[in-house]
Amino acid sequence: MQKLFCGISFGDLIFLTLMLKKAKEAWKVWADIPAPKRGEIVRQIGDALRQKIKVLGSLVSLEMGKIFVEGVGEVQEYVDVCDYAVGLSRMIGGPILPSESKYVLFFLFCLKGAPTTSLVSVAVTKIIAKVLEDNKLPGAICSLVCGGADIGTAMARDERMDLLSFTGSTKVGKQVALMVQERFGRSLLELGGNNAIIVFEDADLNLVIPSALFAAVGTAGQRCTTARRLFLHESIHDEVVAKLAKAYAQVRIGDPWDSDTLYGPLHTKEAVKMFLDAVEQAKQQGGSVVCGGKVINRPGNYVEPTIVTGLPHDAPIVHTETFAPILYVLKFKEEEEVFAWNNEVKQGLSSSIFTKDLGRIFRWEGTFPDPKEELYLIFVCRPKGSDCGIVNVNIPTSGAEIGGAFGGEKHTGGGRESGSDSWKLYMRRSTCTINYSKDLPLAQGIKFQ
Numbered sequence: 001m002q003k004l005f006c007g008i009s010f011g012d013l014i015f016l017t018l019m020l021k022k023a024k025e026a027w028k029v030w031a032d033i034p035a036p037k038r039g040e041i042v043r044q045i046g047d048a049l050r051q052k053i054k055v056l057g058s059l060v061s062l063e064m065g066k067i068f069v070e071g072v073g074e075v076q077e078y079v080d081v082c083d084y085a086v087g088l089s090r091m092i093g094g095p096i097l098p099s100e101s102k103y104v105l106f107f108l109f110c111l112k113g114a115p116t117t118s119l120v121s122v123a124v125t126k127i128i129a130k131v132l133e134d135n136k137l138p139g140a141i142c143s144l145v146c147g148g149a150d151i152g153t154a155m156a157r158d159e160r161m162d163l164l165s166f167t168g169s170t171k172v173g174k175q176v177a178l179m180v181q182e183r184f185g186r187s188l189l190e191l192g193g194n195n196a197i198i199v200f201e202d203a204d205l206n207l208v209i210p211s212a213l214f215a216a217v218g219t220a221g222q223r224c225t226t227a228r229r230l231f232l233h234e235s236i237h238d239e240v241v242a243k244l245a246k247a248y249a250q251v252r253i254g255d256p257w258d259s260d261t262l263y264g265p266l267h268t269k270e271a272v273k274m275f276l277d278a279v280e281q282a283k284q285q286g287g288s289v290v291c292g293g294k295v296i297n298r299p300g301n302y303v304e305p306t307i308v309t310g311l312p313h314d315a316p317i318v319h320t321e322t323f324a325p326i327l328y329v330l331k332f333k334e335e336e337e338v339f340a341w342n343n344e345v346k347q348g349l350s351s352s353i354f355t356k357d358l359g360r361i362f363r364w365e366g367t368f369p370d371p372k373e374e375l376y377l378i379f380v381c382r383p384k385g386s387d388c389g390i391v392n393v394n395i396p397t398s399g400a401e402i403g404g405a406f407g408g409e410k411h412t413g414g415g416r417e418s419g420s421d422s423w424k425l426y427m428r429r430s431t432c433t434i435n436y437s438k439d440l441p442l443a444q445g446i447k448f449q
Contacts, residue, residue: 006119008118008119008122008146009146010115010146010147010148010151011145011146011147011151012147012150012151013150013151013154015145016145016147016151016154016155019140019143019144019145020158020160020161022138022140022143023140023141023143024160025138025140026137026138026139026140026141026143027141029137029138029141030137030141033137035089035090035092036089036090038089039085039086039087039088039089039090040086040089041131041132041135041137042082042085042086042089043082043083043086044131044134044135045082045127045128045131046078046079046082046083046086048127048128048130048131049075049078049079049082049124049127050079052075052123052127053072053075053076053079054072056071056072056075056120056123056124057069057071057072057073057074057075058071058257059071059119059120059123060072060074060075060117060120061256061257061264062119062256062257063116063117063118063119063120064116064117064120064267065220065256065264065265065266065267065300065301066219066256066264067256067261067262067263067264068256068257068258068259068261069259070218070219071256077402078124080402081402081418083402084402084403084418084419085423088423092423092427094429112165112166112167113144113146114168115146115147115148116267116268118146121144121146122144122146125142125143125144128142129142152166152172152176153179156175156176156179156180156185156187157179157180157182157183159183159185161180161185162185162186162428163185163186163187163188163425163426164176164180164185164186164187164188165187165188165190165415165417166187166188166189166190166191167190167191167224167417168191169191169192170191170192170321170346170347170411170412170413173189173191173413176189177189177413186425187415188413188415188416188417188422188425188426189412189413189414189415190224190406190407190408190412190413190415190417191224191347191408191411191412191413192224192321192347192349192411192412193224193225193226193228193321193347193348193349193350193397193408193412194228194229194319194320194321194345194346194347194349195215195225195226195227195228195229195347195349195350195351195352195388195397195398196227196228196229196230196231196341196342196345196351196352196397197211197212197215197227197229197230197231197351197352197353197354197396197397198231198332198338198339198342198351198352198353198354199212199230199231199232199233199236199240199353199354200233200335200353200354200355200357200360201233201235201236202355202356202357203236203354203355203356203394204354204356204394205236205239205240205243207354207394208240208354209240209243209244209247210247211352211354211395211396212227212230212240212244212327212396213244213247213248213251214396214398215227215352215396215397215398216228216230216305216325216327217248217251217262217263217305217325218398220263220264220265220266220303220305220324220325221305221322221323221324221325221326222266222267222271222323222324222325223398224349224350225349225350225390225397225398225399225400226323226325226397226398227327227352227396227397227398228321228322228326228327228328229318229327229328229330229342229345230327230328230329230330231313231330231331231332231338231341231342232329232330232331232332233331233332233333234331234332234333237329237331240329241290241307241309241329244307244329245290245291245307248291248292248305248307249291251263251305253296253302263305263325264302265300265301265302266301266302266303266324267301268301269301271301271323271324272295272301272303274322274323274324275303275306275322275324275325275326276295276303278317278320278322278324278326279293279306279308279326281316281317281320282308282311282315282317282326282328285311285315285316285317286310286311286312286315287308287309287310287311287315287317287328288308288309288310289306289307289308290307290308290309290329291304291305291306291307292304292305292306292307292325292326293306293308303324303325304325305325305327306324306325306326306327307327307329308326308327308328308329309328309329309330311328311330312330313330313332313341313344314341314344315328318330319344319345319346321347335360335363339363339364339385339386342386342387342388343386343387346410346411347408347410347411347412348387348388348389348408348409348410348411348412349388349389349390349407349408349412350388350389350390350392350397350398350400350408351386351388351390351391351392351397352391352392352393352394352395352396352397353392353393353394354393354394355393355394361393363384363385364385364386364391364393365385365386365391365393366384366385366386366391367385387409387410388408388409388412389405389406389407389408389409389412389416390404390406390408400418400419401419402418402419403419403420404418404419404420405417405418405419405420405421405422406418406419406422407421
């Protein structure tokens, strides 16, 4: 039996209007502060979160259902992002580029709460507001309104929202994008993921088994980067499935606050129903449940972590993102076909292969290196290989480095949060040209006599 321990009042449209008015006024103050000084405020926010990391981690666990260590990890990630932003505050600038004209300088300047996790949102907002007010800045720089679809719709349509960042389902994200675009606004979408791990015959299975387990079962399958498809080369399929099923049987299920627990409940009763519906659809479409597939008889929204085999790669349920701990294990023969199967789903968030073949790794990443060159770190535009925003090798799909851009392609939305690219989306960049001569250089060689 579930127990109500707290209530949150949702804001209405009147409250939203007031919040936006206060936030716009606060922005004028914030925008006048030099970037390094803003960075100092962000550093203090990070420190304040550090001091409350275990309390906030417990609150995440209590409200969402994540195990305690994952709850603390979520807060630590926020702290790490603050640290990264502090560094950026002294680094963001633009290059001075050569002009065609003789006397012209040319240069460039350059986390959202869910309605069902309102307590964490309130707690974090209060912590940030205190840091701001301690620095004699308006607390409204960090404002919060908890609400449902009516509030989200109003925000998407309000021209005072210079940028609307949305994390959630592809279905709702599409609605948000259309409403924002209708007013020629800017949106940053971080939507669904139907992520795959591909395991070749030369892979180190000592890496594969814990990686697949963690990626599919961690957070009870409720991460956007959760592994939902596991492609196994036909020569190792049965061996990996047997080892993985054995590992699943050892997963410690229990109270998220218990330090021995590795797997907690689903977030809502609706998620449990979605899980059961997906398992039933998988069976109807020809799948076999190797382990799991049932609700666990204990208080809370607990379900068994589940492995399904025997489905074709293009089965409708395989192409459906189910926010639950269901892993579809699929056979493949050739590299080319499995790369295509990775890319055939509508989402394009995270992907991973396990192999020792260096040539295959480069083909997966879409790079074609000169064999004479030594390569250390590669950032590429990938014409082939995985079409996802996150392309991993010999590590699972879940998780990401703070310094790297986080986000995906296609129905994942194309947005990038955190890391190396997100600041470009959260800022307005301009190309500025200064004429410091007494002449007037005109484009296309036009001259006025």
